[in-house]
Amino acid sequence: GDQVEQSPSALSLHEGTGSALRCNFTTTMRAVQWFQQNSRGSLINLFYLASGTKENGRLKSTFNSKESYSTLHIRDAQLEDSGTYFCAAEDPGNTGKLIFGLGTTLQVQP
């Protein structure tokens, strides 16, 4: 959506390499969530951040609410990391609504 801008829209990586995905917000958001949509179409929650940095295995995410952006770093990419990654920000009005970006499609190649 307009309030949540994701980049890049598409990304190709070789196995073992890494990169960063980014979300920019046009207004202050309360929190951010990152999801992976896998090849079966399932949406899997990766991170919830109200601030700071979280790490889980080969994934690390940061949310800078003051500068209105969030990043998702993938290191040592594996074939199963392929899919579409969405960030979603919590509506600043505390309604419980999440505003989704349009996603980054990641293809990991051997």
Next chain:
Amino acid sequence: EAAVTQSPRNKVAVTGGKVTLSCNQTNNHNNMYWYRQDTGHGLRLIHYSYGAGSTEKGDIPDGYKASRPSQENFSLILELATPSQTSVYFCASGGTGQNTLYFGAGTRLSVL
């Protein structure tokens, strides 16, 4: 692990027919959501709910109704289905406070 179950997984409907998509969650979450996913639009919020008896309009509610008869169940109703409602529909649940969302597997709806 949070569990959100959608039914049916696939549905073919005729224009003008009534369609009901069902969602059940076993996590005792207060919040539930219906999104649709279309190429070029990402996920768009149709209706959501804060608890049993509550329904709220999302960003694209026209042509849809919602019903939350209990904490566990949240339905999306298309009274008069149109081809423009052909899409993949996702239900999600989340708690209050840290509102981590858990999604169902999705329902692929085709309106002919």
